[in-house]
Amino acid sequence: MFQIEPLPASEFTHLSSLSDAELAQKGIQVHVSDGAFPCRVSLADAAEGTRVYLLNFEHQPGDTPYRSRHAIFVAEGAREYRPEPDTVPDAVANRLLSVRAFNQAHEIIDAEVVEGRALEGVIASFFDNPDVDYIHLHFARRGCYAAKVTRTAWT
Incomplete structure (x- = not known):
């Protein structure tokens, strides 16, 4: 048996309190979903018209050659879905x-x-x-x- 794990919403809730300028300073882009932006918190495509954040995220923090970070989308106000x-x-x-x-x-x-x-x-x-x-x-x-x-x- 397996479980697909969402990213925790708590890691991203602060983003909605930042201005667009503050987000840009952190290298975070804001997009408006066309219905095909996969949110890593809700594990669903963000509904059309929803603000989504495109940011760099360290998903593999292990101190090995496989340590990795890459772009992810998180919908504004996303709720964690397991x-x-x-x-x-x-x-x-x-x-x-x-x-x-x-x-x-x-x-x-x-x-x-x-x-x-x-x-x-x-x-x-x-x-x-x-x-x-x-x-x-x-x-x-x-x-x-x-x-x-x-x-x-x-x-």
């Missing part, structure tokens, strides 16, 4: 994904590119390997971090 275990949200399932399996030392030990609708099989295959500690999903076309996948307890 899907049911073994569920892939549409904003993830509808995109081409780069799926990267990491061990406890935060090193990539397996990777695959897959259409999002086939993600469950890749996750199951990666988690069959006991050395896989967690998985990162990236939107393959632009390389942006999408979400983290963890194991859930078998019930």
